Amino acid sequence: xxxxxxxxxxxxxxxxxxxxxxxxxxxxxxxxxxxxxxxxxxxxxxxxxxxxxxxxxxxxxxxxxxxxxxxxxxxxxxxxxxxxxxxxxxxxxxxxxxxxxxxxxxxxxxxx
Numbered sequence: 738x739x740x741x742x743x744x745x746x747x748x749x750x751x752x753x754x755x756x757x758x759x760x761x762x763x764x765x766x767x768x769x770x771x772x773x774x775x776x777x778x779x780x781x782x783x784x785x786x787x788x789x790x791x792x793x794x795x796x797x798x799x800x801x802x803x804x805x806x807x808x809x810x811x812x813x814x815x816x817x818x819x820x821x822x823x824x825x826x827x828x829x830x831x832x833x834x835x836x837x838x839x840x841x842x843x844x845x846x847x848x849x
Contacts, residue, residue: 763778763779763780763790763811763828763829763830763838763841764778764779764841764842765777765778765826765827765828765841765842765843765844766778766844767826767844767845767846768846769818769846769847769848769849772814772816773814773815773816773817773818773848774814774815774818774824774826774846774848775812775813775814776792776812776813776814776815776826776828776844776846777811777812777813778790778811778812778828778841779811780811780830783830783832783836783838784832785832785833785834785836786832786833787830787831787832788807788809788831788832788833789807789808789809789830789831790804790807790808790809790811790813790828790829790830790831791804791807791808791828791829791831791837792804792808792813792815792826792827792828793826793827793828793829793840794815794824794825794826795824795825795826795843800827800840803815803817807831813828818848819848820848820849821848821849822847822848823845823846823847823848824845824846824847824848825843825844825845826843826844826845826846827840827841827842827843827844828840828841829841
């Protein structure tokens, strides 16, 4: 008998606490300004409170996260944009257990 089977027989199945479902997707909007692209979104719904968000911008090889630290508000300013370009963004919600939502719908913003 394998050791893992013996542990299961002795202890029974282990319940994982705090492993709820992923938070709901946020609803994203964006606008451009002289300072870059301002993104805002509604908070995603979750059984566990949403504690942060990840912001992604479309790159040549797909989407890449652009926030270097967790975003704890429902807005983000992308100041690394260039005039005359269009950018596509999405966000994900993260709850207190580290569960990540499905991505939001994307939003496209053109910088004049």
